[in-house]
Amino acid sequence: MSQTFNLAIRDRVTRENPCLLVSKSILADFPRWIPRERWLNKYDPEEEQKLFSELSPQLVPLCRLVLHTGVRPPKEILLAEKAHVNLSSRSIRYRFTERDGEHLVGQSILIPPRALLVVHGKDNTVRVVPLNDVAYGIMEVLCGDMTTGDWLFTNREGEPIETFKKGFAAACARAGLDDLRPYDLRHTFATRLQERYVHQYTISELLGHSQPVGGFGQASRITPKYSHTTWEAMRRAVESLEYEPSEIIVFGNVSRGDSDKIQTNRPENEAMEDKAKAS
Numbered sequence: 001m002s003q004t005f006n007l008a009i010r011d012r013v014t015r016e017n018p019c020l021l022v023s024k025s026i027l028a029d030f031p032r033w034i035p036r037e038r039w040l041n042k043y044d045p046e047e048e049q050k051l052f053s054e055l056s057p058q059l060v061p062l063c064r065l066v067l068h069t070g071v072r073p074p075k076e077i078l079l080a081e082k083a084h085v086n087l088s089s090r091s092i093r094y095r096f097t098e099r100d101g102e103h104l105v106g107q108s109i110l111i112p113p114r115a116l117l118v119v120h121g122k123d124n125t126v127r128v129v130p131l132n133d134v135a136y137g138i139m140e141v142l143c144g145d146m147t148t149g150d151w152l153f154t155n156r157e158g159e160p161i162e163t164f165k166k167g168f169a170a171a172c173a174r175a176g177l178d179d180l181r182p183y184d185l186r187h188t189f190a191t192r193l194q195e196r197y198v199h200q201y202t203i204s205e206l207l208g209h210s211q212p213v214g215g216f217g218q219a220s221r222i223t224p225k226y227s228h229t230t231w232e233a234m235r236r237a238v239e240s241l242e243y244e245p246s247e248i249i250v251f252g253n254v255s256r257g258d259s260d261k262i263q264t265n266r267p268e269n270e271a272m273e274d275k276a277k278a279s
Contacts, residue, residue: 038179039188040067050175059167061138062153063185068135068241070189070206073182074163075120080152082143084117087136112231118208127208130231132238189241196240196248205229206237 002019009017041047052060062077071077081099086092091112096104100119104126111117114131116139121127131139139152148154153161168182186207193203240248 036184036187038181038184039191040180040185041188047175047177047180051171051177051180054171054174056167056171058153059164059171061142062164063168063182064138065135066182066185067189068132068238069116069129070186070193071116071118071129072122072186072208074161074165076118076208078153078161078164079120080116080118081150082148082152083150084111084119085131085139085143085152086111086113086115086117087139087143089113121208123210125208125210127205129206130235130238132242134242135238192241193237195245196237196243198237198240199229199233202229202233202237206234 002017005014005017005019008014040051044050052063055063062073065071066073066077071080083094091110093108094111094117095108096106096119098105101124103124104119109117109126109128111128112130114136115128116131116135118127118129142148142152149158151160155161165182172178172180190203190207193206194200
């Protein structure tokens, strides 16, 4: 609340911060927010294997998608529709519907190749996240499932699932995992990207955070507006999850797609070099 008033003072909405009038002795009795620091495999390198061995068949692809895209559970992933997924090799134009929100009706957005449009983001935000090979394979199966209609995940009545906390908690109990929640899979996504040398701005963009830099100083207001994360950087970031950190020597200058092109053209390039040497 005090930070909100500081922002209001900065924007000249008000001149004083009433929170500063509260005595320190009273503030000492207030419960303090403790940051949650829990991710998969934090205490045991076998946690992921144990968890997925106990998850129901419906929750396995759901949890895998969160681990490889970083989308928020439950809303962002459970309200995702098949029309929000682009599995083609070209960009497609998507026009928002009433199910996406009244504030978006009539607007449209371009979804890049191999990407997921996250419509129901925090504070009604919209973003697009790339799909690596793992997420792409899962989406292929889900989008091809005719029993779920327009949605990626549905219940027995054909309606979108509202939550999967109970099923997740039951799987954790069977696997012997303590204090693990569905949202911790999103923390795991961010932690693994950092472990693979991905820049914090790129991680922030993938997570859908509006404030890449913490605090209220000059850098927090200006730097994010000048420095932008590219789609290529985001693509490389999610692709890095398919490798162990020890396999990444230098975070590459090209993505896998470009690397495949280089491999394909190598014989032709070598032939041209040999011809030049011979002449």
